[in-house]
Amino acid sequence: MSVENCTVSCMLIDCDIHVGYETLRDLVPYLDGATAEIVEQSGTNGLGMPSYPWYHPTGWLRGDAYDRDAAADGVLMVGQTLDRVQAKVLDPFDVTFGILTPDEAASFAILPNAQLGAALCRGYNDWLLAEWLEPEPRLRGLLVVTPQHPQAAAAEIRRLGAREEIVGVFLPGAARIPYGSPVHDPIWRACDELGLPVAIHTHFEGVGIAGHVTAAGMPDFYTEYHALTGVGMLGHLASILCHGVFERFPRTSVIMMEGGLVGFVGLLWRLDTAWRACRTEVPHCVSPPSSYVHEHVAWTTQPLEEPPDERLLAPAIEGLDPCRTLCFSSDYPHWDFDDPRQTLSRLPAAWTESVAYRNAARVFSLPVAVPA
């Protein structure tokens, strides 16, 4: 398939563009005094966040997304500036809206010190608004919050969730407790009040206070980890559906980001089978679990699975109701970035407009003119 022969002929919404500070100290102007003191004075060189025990053997970032000469020890997102995002994503692909997702800031949700995590989230969200969302009208953001401190998370959602630039709430795939558990109800309630979706994005599984990547134990290699990241997200979706979250909070929804697609098809089939026999255990899940997908669940495309025979791809994911639920994402600037021209050309033409922008516009309530 020649990418030069493919164009994105319609509007495009990119649901997963990662941005981040170069170091945590960049947040200091946006932090309360006590948290700033912790960030600046901890350890020997300031506060550090927990991170993966696996190191990417060939580089986390797209090689053309940063300046190698500017790379320095301790710097995370080298040169990840607004003008670079504009030049590499927004302008060349004529992106109507780009949804910004966190990079290291996702780790605030798996810090054992929940109060510190909540304070860092407040600083990060204010930084995101001031440095990215207010200067660039094509960008929208997701609030980073602390599931390990649901009350603080709910307060943060209510503090900023009504802002036009904020279109949802970000939770990492890594968690101590699956997100359908009633302990997270304050988060769902706040999202329900504001009509915001929750984006669950694979991040930091097996790190900090989060559970293992899988029940098999700790993977040895990054390669294993990367192929398994969707497993935790399967757990979150099963939890959310079986706890009847969308029965209690019907104005919210979830969008599953970067956890793969094919695995979710099998999960939904198995959940429905289990529900038929076990529904007395989960009476709050009033309908078959998969029946909530159409109104309340969406997925992002990247990393779009690469079967050895491309013809296998579309049938393998039809069970997700993709014309209604699938949303394009690039994952810029990470190494497994997907070019929108490639992604859309690999899916049936009948899905193009839905995947390129229609579904995302609906999920994130974006002001685009969507033909009936």
Next chain:
Amino acid sequence: MTESQLRVPLVDAPAPGETRMLELAGHEIGLYQVAGEFYAVANRCPHRGAPLCSSGRVVRGIGLQQEIPVRGETPRLLRCPWHKWDFEIDSGRCLVHPRLRIRRYRVQRERDELVITLKHPVRRPAQRPPAPTAQAVSSSGGSAVGPSG
């Protein structure tokens, strides 16, 4: 088809492990040296179209010898900047996908120069060719077809 050529003085040729970016008839080309030979390849990854040469890395890679991982002796692999797939510079072969190869161009040594030759379709008359440069020489009919800006 027509041919365009680009001459590169040997003194400007890349050392092993280095990339020299060139442009010929609107095509971006990476020039490399492996084991004393020079190779010119297209700046496009055949997997997903990434800028393979301008943003990729020349690496030695790791292979197995008698089940022991060993580092390659010389930098002879080109690693894509996006998905990190490796390609042999000398053969163009992709190490992780048997059907993929990078596009290569002929490189000849002529005295103290390297001559890179690109074959490409003849441009239609309606299309205005890019401005010629002193380094570009066409071998088809005498009109120069040079690299575009």
